Amino acid sequence: VELQDSVSNTFKLEKSHFDLPEPLMMGPGPSNPYPRANDAMSKALLGHMHSPCFGLMDEIQSGLKYVLQTDNKATFGLSASGGAAMDAAVSNLLEPGEKAVVSVSGIWGQRFTEKCLRHGAEVVQLVKEAGLTPSYDEIAKVLEEEKPQVLFLCHGESSSGTKQKLDGVGELCAKHDCLLVVDTVCTLVGEPFFADAWGIDLVYSGAQKCIGCPPGLSPMTYSDKAYEKVMNRKTKPDIFSFDVTEVGRQWGFNGDKRPYHHTPPINIMFAMREALQIVSEEGLEASWNRHLNAHYQLWEGLDKLGLKPFVKNPEDRLSTVNCIEIPDGVDAPRLIAHAYDKYNLEISGGLGGTAGKVFRIGLMGYNCTPRNVESVVTAFEAGLKEQKWL
DSSP states (O other): OOOSSOOOOTTOOOOSSOOOOOOEEOSSSOOOOOHHHHHHTTSOOOOTTSHHHHHHHHHHHHHHHHHHTOOOSEEEEESSOHHHHHHHHHHHHOOTTOEEEEEESSHHHHHHHHHHHHTTOEEEEEEOOTTOOOOHHHHHHHHHHHOOSEEEEESEETTTTEEOOOTTHHHHHHHTTOEEEEEOTTTBTTBOOOTTTTTOSEEEOOSSSTTOOOSSOEEEEEOHHHHHHHHTOSSOOSOGGGOHHHHHHHHTSSSSSOOOOOOOOHHHHHHHHHHHHHHHHHOHHHHHHHHHHHHHHHHHHHHHTTOOBSSOSGGGBOSSEEEEEOOTTOOHHHHHHHHHHHHOEEOEEOOGGGTTTEEEEEOOGGGOSHHHHHHHHHHHHHHHHHTTOO
């Protein structure tokens, strides 16, 4: 090869191997994947337009229908993170000028608001202080007054540790001809959830939390009503990669043929298929109980240390992401660093409005075990003693 310019080696990698730490990830996510899911990623690569890959996609769809408890044909894995799945929900369901009521009790309602506004939608926020959630009556009132096309609720607000009650909200939305969108990124498989029985129109989630898969393939499902709204839009969704009608062709639920749309993360799909197999082997009821029991075990241990929950109403507390008030006199970054340096264990701080106010502990998927809960409590105890708070 004849070159007129010389090659710069300024940024050439010198190491022969990329060294990575292997901490116990007990923050709000990602969590450590199931080893079987990690191992599955080493399988030989499939061509994404080959029939074995379509079979793989079909099995992932079946597993997702199980964990979502839905019969929706438009159920699939979006080739992106959970945050991008939020973008997909907005860009498919809302056209410019349409209205969304957005519950905001933490960062995810704020993010949904921002994404709606960027797509030209009108937003009415239903704002609650961090640690609180809107009641059924408050939701009913704003739907009656605003008549929105979409209502957004976050089932698990991981920035503040709250769990949104969904009882009756789907029926309420149907009464007002409003589509119900629910974020389940940190709750799916960890908290009881029934997409169809609860009348939820669009659900998105993440792979890297309670499902126990590395991130990169986000579960999504559209009810028939939600899918029909997309099909009857006046304008096409403005993000081609997230257009559910286009993605649906490759996933096999929009038309008889499965044409090329994009190259999905095939090795992550191997991992997702294996993680869903693990969830199926355990069973949803057992998984929900395991996460709840870990939550109780955590708070039993933290209570003995004198630590208090940020969410005051026990019924509103997430079992999967637990928020702990930072006590007066405790240096939170120092405690977090102590846990990481001494125990190779991740404890996280707050996010958005809870930054500087809480610690966050994730009990999700593969990491949700009694032994790991004991390790978390031990790390807190040692960190508090190191600061002479205990």
